[in-house]
Amino acid sequence: MRHHSHPSGAGIAALVLGVVAVLCACVPVLGEILALVPAIAALGFGILGVRHHEMGRTPRAGMAVTGAVLGGLALAIVGLLFAMPHMP
Numbered sequence: 001m002r003h004h005s006h007p008s009g010a011g012i013a014a015l016v017l018g019v020v021a022v023l024c025a026c027v028p029v030l031g032e033i034l035a036l037v038p039a040i041a042a043l044g045f046g047i048l049g050v051r052h053h054e055m056g057r058t059p060r061a062g063m064a065v066t067g068a069v070l071g072g073l074a075l076a077i078v079g080l081l082f083a084m085p086h087m088p
Contacts, residue, residue: 007058007060007063008058008060008061008064010049010064011045011052011060011061011062011063011064011067012063013042013045013067014042014043014044014046014048014049014063014064014068014071015042015063015064015066015067015070017038017039017041017042017045017071018038018039018042018046018066018069018071018073018074019067020038021035021038021039021042021071021074022070024038025039025074025078025081032081032082035074035077035078036075036078038071038074039071039072039075039078040071040075041071042067042068042070042074043068043071043075045064045067046064046065046067046069046071048064049061049063049064049065049067049068050068052064
């Protein structure tokens with residue numbers, strides 16, 4: 001198993017996209033729609049970053065996991081905001 005000292009590009013992308021997705025999800029009306037793409041991308045890059053860690057390509061997976069969690073959180077926020085008008 002070889003470890004590199006540089007961080008995973010997928011982990012960095014997941015973290016950045018996750019933060020962008022959460023921030024967009026908090027913007028009324030238009031932000032809910034704009035948050036979907038970065039949230040889904042954050043989940044994908046997060047999973048990719050964790051897989052790179054499991055294969056020994058990167059020493060840490062913290063940024064990838066955090067990005068995936070933020071992407072999932074943004075999707076949950078958007079889902080709740082879409083569902084709220086339909087609740088009794």
